[in-house]
Amino acid sequence: xxxxxxxxxxxxxxxxxxxxxxxxxxxxxxxxxxxxxxxxxxxxxxxxxxxxxxxxxxxxxxxxxxxxxxxxxxxxxxxxxxxxxxxxxxxxxxxxxxxxxxxxxxxxxxxxxxxxxxxxxxxxxxxxxxxxxxxxxxxxxxxxxxxxxxxxxxxxxxxxxxxxxxxxxxxxxxxxxxxxxxxxxxxxxxxxxxxxxxxxxxxxxxxxxxxxxxxxxxxxxxxxxxxxxxxxxxxxxxxxxxxxxxxxxxxxxxxxxxxxxxxxxxxxxxxxxxxxxxxxxxxxxxxxxxxxxxxxxxxxxxxxxxxxxxxxxxxxxxxxxxxxxxxxxxxxxxxxxxxxxxxxxxxxxxxxxxxxxxxxxxxxxxxxxxxxxxxxxxxxxxxxxxxxxxxxxxxxxxxxxxxxxxxxxxxxxxxxxxxxxxxxxxxxxxxxxxxxxxxxxxxxxxxxxxxxxxxxxxxxxxxxxxxxxxxxxxxxxxxx
Amino acid sequence: xxxxxxxxxxxxxxxxxxxxxxxxxxxxxxxxxxxxxxxxxxxxxxxxxxxxxxxxxxxxxxxxxxxxxxxxxxxxxxxxxxxxxxxxxxxxxxxxxxxxxxxxxxxxxxxxxxxxxxxxxxxxxxxxxxxxxxxxxxxxxxxxxxxxxxxxxxxxxxxxxxxxxxxxxxxxxxxxxxxxxxxxxxxxxxxxxxxxxxxx
Numbered sequence: 001x002x003x004x005x006x007x008x009x010x011x012x013x014x015x016x017x018x019x020x021x022x023x024x025x026x027x028x029x030x031x032x033x034x035x036x037x038x039x040x041x042x043x044x045x046x047x048x049x050x051x052x053x054x055x056x057x058x059x060x061x062x063x064x065x066x067x068x069x070x071x072x073x074x075x076x077x078x079x080x081x082x083x084x085x086x087x088x089x090x091x092x093x094x095x096x097x098x099x100x101x102x103x104x105x106x107x108x109x110x111x112x113x114x115x116x117x118x119x120x121x122x123x124x125x126x127x128x129x130x131x132x133x134x135x136x137x138x139x140x141x142x143x144x145x146x147x148x149x150x151x152x153x154x155x156x157x158x159x160x161x162x163x164x165x166x167x168x169x170x171x172x173x174x175x176x177x178x179x180x181x182x183x184x185x186x187x188x189x190x191x192x193x194x195x196x197x198x199x200x201x202x203x204x205x206x207x208x209x210x211x212x213x214x215x216x217x218x219x220x221x222x223x224x225x226x227x228x229x230x231x232x233x234x235x236x237x238x239x240x241x242x243x244x245x246x247x248x249x250x251x252x253x254x255x256x257x258x259x260x261x262x263x264x265x266x267x268x269x270x271x272x273x274x275x276x277x278x279x280x281x282x283x284x285x286x287x288x289x290x291x292x293x294x295x296x297x298x299x300x301x302x303x304x305x306x307x308x309x310x311x312x313x314x315x316x317x318x319x320x321x322x323x324x325x326x327x328x329x330x331x332x333x334x335x336x337x338x339x340x341x342x343x344x345x346x347x348x349x350x351x352x353x354x355x356x357x358x359x360x361x362x363x364x365x366x367x368x369x370x371x372x373x374x375x376x377x378x379x380x381x382x383x384x385x386x387x388x389x390x391x392x393x394x395x396x397x398x399x400x401x402x403x404x405x406x407x408x409x410x411x412x413x414x415x416x417x418x419x420x421x422x423x424x425x426x427x428x429x430x431x432x433x434x435x436x437x438x439x440x441x442x443x444x445x446x447x448x449x450x451x452x453x454x455x456x457x458x459x460x461x462x463x464x465x466x467x468x469x470x471x472x473x474x475x476x477x478x479x480x
Numbered sequence: 481x482x483x484x485x486x487x488x489x490x491x492x493x494x495x496x497x498x499x500x501x502x503x504x505x506x507x508x509x510x511x512x513x514x515x516x517x518x519x520x521x522x523x524x525x526x527x528x529x530x531x532x533x534x535x536x537x538x539x540x541x542x543x544x545x546x547x548x549x550x551x552x553x554x555x556x557x558x559x560x561x562x563x564x565x566x567x568x569x570x571x572x573x574x575x576x577x578x579x580x581x582x583x584x585x586x587x588x589x590x591x592x593x594x595x596x597x598x599x600x601x602x603x604x605x606x607x608x609x610x611x612x613x614x615x616x617x618x619x620x621x622x623x624x625x626x627x628x629x630x631x632x633x634x635x636x637x638x639x640x641x642x643x644x645x646x647x648x649x650x651x652x653x654x655x656x657x658x659x660x661x662x663x664x665x666x667x668x669x670x671x672x673x674x675x676x677x678x679x680x
Contacts, residue, residue, distance in 0.1 A: 154585060267584045268620060268642065268651045285649070298647075304676065306649035343646075391489050392647050419496070419618035420514045422644055426586030 029079050032172070033070040033086070033093045036179045041066050043089050051078055067179040067325075094172055151224050152430045154216050157187075157260045160252055163223065164190055171230050173197060178249075181321025183257045184274045189321050191251040194229055196243040203452060204329055205445055207337040208251040208322065211286050211398065213258030213269045214423040215341040217415050217433055222252040222339065224434035225441065238442070242449040246334070254318055255286055268423060272316055276303040284310035287340075288394065289319045290401035293352035298394030309396050322398065327405070334448050335409040336402035337441065342422050343391075343414035344382045346371050346440065349403040351387035352395035357403055360386075366447050367411060370440035377436040380416065387412070409448055413437065493616040493646075498532035500607035500617065501547040507601025507666070509565040509594030510558030526556045536613045544609045562662040565594040569635055575627035576637075582621060595625055598666070599639055602658040605668045607643070616646035623653060634661050640674065652676075 035041045045061040047053065054073035055061065064070055074082045086093055149163055168177040174196065180189040195202065209222035229248065233239050253259050257273040271283030281303035288299045294313035295301070302308060314320050326333060346367040349357045357363065364384065371382040383390055387397070403410040416425055416433045425433070495515060503513035511526070532549040568591075569576060581596050582588045588596055599622050607617040620642040628636040636659050643652045653674035659667040 263584075267580075268644075270649060300648075306651070389488065390492075418515060419644075421582060421586050422618055422620050424582045424584060424586040424621060426582070429586070 028076050029074050031070075031072050031074060031082070031086075031093045032176075033072070033091060034068070034176065034178060035064065035066050035070060035091065037066060040089060040091050043085075043091065044070060044072075047082065047085060048072065051082065053078070053082070069176055069178075094169070151220070151227055151434070153427055154220060154430070155223070156263050157253065157256055160219065160223070161190075164192060164252065167192065167226060167230070174230065174233065175226075180251065180325055181317060183255075183318055184272055184316065185257045187256045187260075189251070189254065189256060189318065191249050191325075192226060194226070194243070194248040194250065196240070196247075198244070200245070201332070202245055202247040204247050204249055204333045205335040205337070205448065206249045206251075206326065206333055206402075207339065207441070208254050208398070209339045210251075210253035210255055210259055211338060212340060213255050213262040213271070214267060215339075215415075216262070216423070217341045217425045217430065218339040219253045219259065220430050221415065221434050221437055222250055224430075225438060226250055226252075228438055238446065242445055245453045246445070246449055248445075251322075254322065256318075258283070270306050271308065272318055274310075274316055276311075284308055284316050285396075286316055286318055287338075287398060288396035289314065289316050290323070290396050290398045292350075292397060292400035292404050293395040296395040297352055298392055299396060307394070313396065319398075323401075326402065326407075330405055330407060333402075333407050334452060335411075335444065336399065336407045337411050337413065337444070338398050338402075339413045339415065339437075341415040341425065342417055342419065344380065344416060344418055345390060345412070345414040346382055346384045347387045347390065347399065347412040347414065348385060349387075349410055350400045351391070351393060351397050352400050353393075354386070354388045356386065359408055363409065363411075366409065366444055369447065370443040373443040374436045374440040377439055378432050380432075380436055382440075409444065411444070413440070490613055493611075493613065494534040494536075495532070496616050496618065497545060497608060497611045498530070498534055498547055498549060500604040500611075502530060502532065502549050502551070502604070503601050504604030504608060504666070506551075506555060507597065507604060508558050508562050508662075509598045509660070510561030511556060512597040512600040513604075514600075528553050528555065538613070541612055545611055547608065559662065561594070566635065566662050569627065572627075575629055577624075577626045578622075579624045580621065581625070595637070596622060598637065598658060598660060599625070599641055601666050602639070602656055602668050603641055603643065603654075605666075606641075606654055606656055606671050609671075610673075614647055618644045618646065620644040620651060628657070634659050634664070636660075650676075 033044065035044055041064050044064055048055055048061045048064075054075075055071075057069055057071040058064060072082075083093075149166070155163070164177050168175045174194055176193045176195070177190050178193055180191050182188055191208075207222065207225070209218040212218070229239055233243075255272050258269055258271060261273055262269045269283070271285050273282055274284050275282055283303070285299075285305075285307045288294075288307050288309035291313035295309050298307065299309040300307050310316055310319075314323055326336070348360070348363045348367055367384045371384050375381055387394065387399075397412070399410050399412045415437060416429060421429075499513060499515040507513050529552040530549055531552075532547055535546040535548075537543040537545065576595070578592060578595065581592050581599075600619055603619045607619075611617060623640040623642050625640075626638045628638055630636050636657065639656050639658060641654050641656065643654055644650075645652060653676070654671060655674055656671040657669045659669055
């Protein structure tokens with residue numbers, strides 16, 4: 001009961017300007033952890049059970065999973081002990097509500113009331129006093145992207161890894177980096193989850209880049225996309241609207257080994273780096289390796305071919321990494337996007353058959369809208385249609401697979417150009433390519449959002465107003 | 481005869497071939513030809529409309545396809561740029577030699593632009609000679625180019641180019657010897673497909 005009152009008090013404090021009660025509630029911390037291995041999961045489960053830590057997410061220790069977010073509230077007296085234990089097991093964590101500057105952001109973010117409800121059930125902010133002391137919510141003009149990172153240059157993999165960590169660090173309330181799997185050469189594959197804090201289960205839109213090593217504009221676009229969403233989150237109501245109900249999962253580089261190889265050894269490398277025939281031949285075409293009529297059309301069974309489909313469907317760890325996650329979450333995934341170059345196409349399923357998918361008309365219509373939006377920007381024209389008709393037949397593509405397992409919207413983008421530079425697209429085209437492509441991708445996201453979450457933005461505003469009024473009323477009752 | 485929609489795979493392969501052929505017939509160091517989407521006007525407006533008819537000799541893959549084309553309007557005169565390039569190369573103290581054009585980042589230095597345009601035009605011949613209705617070739621990169629000294633007035637360049645074949649996704653190294661003169665045009669005197677491991 002006391003605890004509940006304590007919560008109610010801080011409830012009041014966090015509504016700006018309404019109350020000036022002082023509250024002693026500091027010391028407790030909420031830790032955000034993403035366990036990477038089974039061992040780490042087991043250790044965390046052990047910790048939670050023995051110290052009776054308060055699990056916010058997931059709710060039960062047995063639901064802790066590698067690669068998934070873990071939020072634990074640690075009571076003040078136990079904070080050091082828990083942190084020491086995590087350090088010992090090389091488990092990294094961050095404290096989402098502790099970072100300096102994030103308090104004002106918490107209050108001023110247009111969805112602070114929602115975030116706030118989530119916290120209020122079992123309140124936990126590192127230093128409420130600090131929060132109270134902040135007088136007026138200032139509009140955060142602080143850029144959340146590292147100023148010095150250039151989005152109009154191509155970056156080697158090391159820089160992309162650093163970028164991902166930085167993006168998460170600077171935007172921890174919206175972005176989390178997740179472990180997806182490992183490549184043939186044991187490099188870790190990460191994806192970024194952009195998720196508006198909420199206790200709702202969200203639907204998902206997935207976008208991967210860099211399946212083919214030489215298509216450098218593709219990872220450049222994924223990075224651009226993340227940057228744009230984060231930079232415009234506060235100023236663009238359309239972004240906040242779709243993030244209400246949809247999480248974005250962005251995989252900047254899937255074929256990491258191949259990408260590195262194209263930087264260091266052979267610029268026009270396409271496949272991954274799996275060794276075959278006793279190391280005399282390398283690489284499977286990951287986009288022929290998925291279990292969508294695998295090995296039937298438009299492939300080679302010969303390792304020396306650029307379209308070698310592998311030794312079996314999902315023979316490659318990179319393929320399996322994607323498949324495992326998407327399979328697990330498929331009931332929540334509304335849209336699968338995969339970014340390639342070149343050719344200037346938006347390709348719909350299928351490549352492995354000319355038989356169209358059941359929602360072909362809708363797929364085409366949405367793709368055409370997206371292509372039109374793209375062309376508006378600089379006049380770049382894109383062709384739209386099924387791979388089997390527009391290009392050639394091919395089996396085992398990720399896009400076909402995604403559609404076949406039931407993800408309704410599944411598209412391959414082939415970005416600029418049409419062959420003048422092909423894979424070696426000059427860096428001065430990164431910006432215009434990304435800007436125009438952004439319009440196409442957001443057109444698709446908007447459509448998906450409207451389709452599955454109809455009802456406008458106006459509801460959002462009045463909703464949150466109503467909520468804060470409601471809270472004030474509740475508080476008054478309890479305090480008096 | 482069935483009508484093909486313009487975006488149909490085979491139609492786009494034929495269009496790419498026609499571009500390559502026209503490029504071979506009308507390209508020069510001063511000006512290259514690329515296939516654009518004609519529906520949109522572009523800023524650097526030397527875009528002209530072309531109509532082409534491509535006839536593949538089915539069953540006789542050794543025979544290059546027939547290409548008939550018409551160019552609408554005037555072609556830009558490139559004499560000035562061609563002559564400037566010619567004179568520059570003739571005045572070089574050492575034979576020109578270069579690699580990776582464009583480089584990994586898509587850069588082509590101004591001095592190498594005409595070398596690239598020349599390769600583009602010459603590769604048009606190679607592509608034309610080696611195309612079938614199931615292939616779509618693009619010049620991906622000049623791996624290596626070396627000028628060959630001559631006693632006559634022609635310029636000669638020995639290229640190893642990389643062709644990207646869009647259906648198989650292969651990168652095919654191809655050697656070609658190119659003869660050029662501002663007044664006499666381009667001739668590919670020798671060309672041969674190289675083994676794949678010639679890349680590294």
